[in-house]
Amino acid sequence: MRTLLTLYRKEIRAFFLSPFGWVVLAFVAIMQGISLSTSMKALGDAPIRESLVYITFHTPNFWFYFLFIFPLITMRLFAEEERTGTLETLLTAPVRTWQLVSSKFLAAFSFYLLLWIPALVHFQLFGTLTDIAAPFTLGSLLGAAVIIALMGFFFTAVGCLASAMTSSQIIAGILTIGLLVIHYFLGYVPVIWGESFRASGIFHYLSCQEHLQFFTKGLIDSRPIVYYSTMAIFTLFLTHLVVDFRRWKQ
Template sequence: MRLLFIMLRKELKGYFFNLFGWVVFAFVTAMQGAALSTAMKGFRDAPSQDSLVYSVFNTTLFWFWFLFIFPLITMRLFAEEERSGTLEGLLTAPVRTWQVVLSKYGAAMTFYTLLWIPGYLQFRMYEWVTDIPPAYAPGAMLGAYSIILLMGAAFTAVGCLASALTSSQIIAGLLTIGMLVIQFFLGYVTNIWGEDFRAAGLFHYISSQEHLHYFTRGLLDTRPVVFYLSSAVFVLFITYQVIDYRRWRR
């Protein structure tokens, strides 16, 4: 475990001692602020029955920048090391393959989690600045950040797999966004084809839009928890197999 934490710390330094990591951090913070400002402007222009949390996260703008987070934070994980030749040295070192995979995934997930702290503080500033009760319930806030972390666990794993499949960061990024966009549009299958086919329940089960819709209303459900965590474990297992194959091939 000590070796795993050493590798995890090394990977985290790659985010915070690199200008690109801070650019991603600034981009996400700016988009969170823009989403909150747009939602508050909508509240000012017209009354709404939805909470502020729901209005911030259930927009097309949110999904546009949210899905692009994952290729940005994962495309360098394995692809850059493969391109520069350092992955070969890492795989021949006295470390386990699962330690390599988990250290990179853990660093990406830690960085992803930290990206949401400014957004949370922006919500709290609503109370501190206006000195009036917040326009959302605590359950909605808990649900929103719970589902964001759950989706992040699975989507970050997808990015790790994409980065492990190629030595090009650009291709890794395109593979990641491609797979996530496909998963996103699968959530609209029932809107297009209706509910009159046997697999309709399956598409509801994997619909990230529906998960976000319910969780931001404070309606917590264990099924998305099982779906995203099991998806993350499965994709990381495939990533492990890909990296392990490279290791023994060498």
């Protein structure tokens, strides 16, 4: 446990002791700000039935910046250690592979959660700045928080896997964004091909757009919770195998 904590601390520090983490934080905060101001403009233009939280998470720029967060925060994790050779010093120290994998994953995931603090502040700012109570309920905010955490849990794991598979950060990043974009478009399959084929239910089950839609309305569904957590754990298990396997083949 102590080893895990030491490794975790080292990974977290790596985010904050280089300009890199701050650049990502600034990029995400700006995009969240744009989302909020776009949705405030929409609310001002015409009456809308949905809440502020719902609209903010359904602005056109949301998926753009959201999916790009993951390659940015994960591509470095294993690829860099592999390239500089520090993986060798880690794996020849009394460190178990699962400790290494989970510390890196947990660090990236915690950093990801931190990225949403500006969004929370934004929603609070609405009330302070406009003197009108912010038009959303606690339920929709909670739902949004849950789905953002769940998607982040799985997608960060995907990034870890991609980073463990190569010693090039660029390739790891491209692989991550590629996988995430494919996953994203799987949700559009029923929209494009219609509901007439029998497998369309699966695509609804996978659709992160739909999940986001329900959760930001405050409808917390147990199926996505199971889906994202099992997929994340499975992907981390694969990552563990890849890191271990590399010691086998070389």
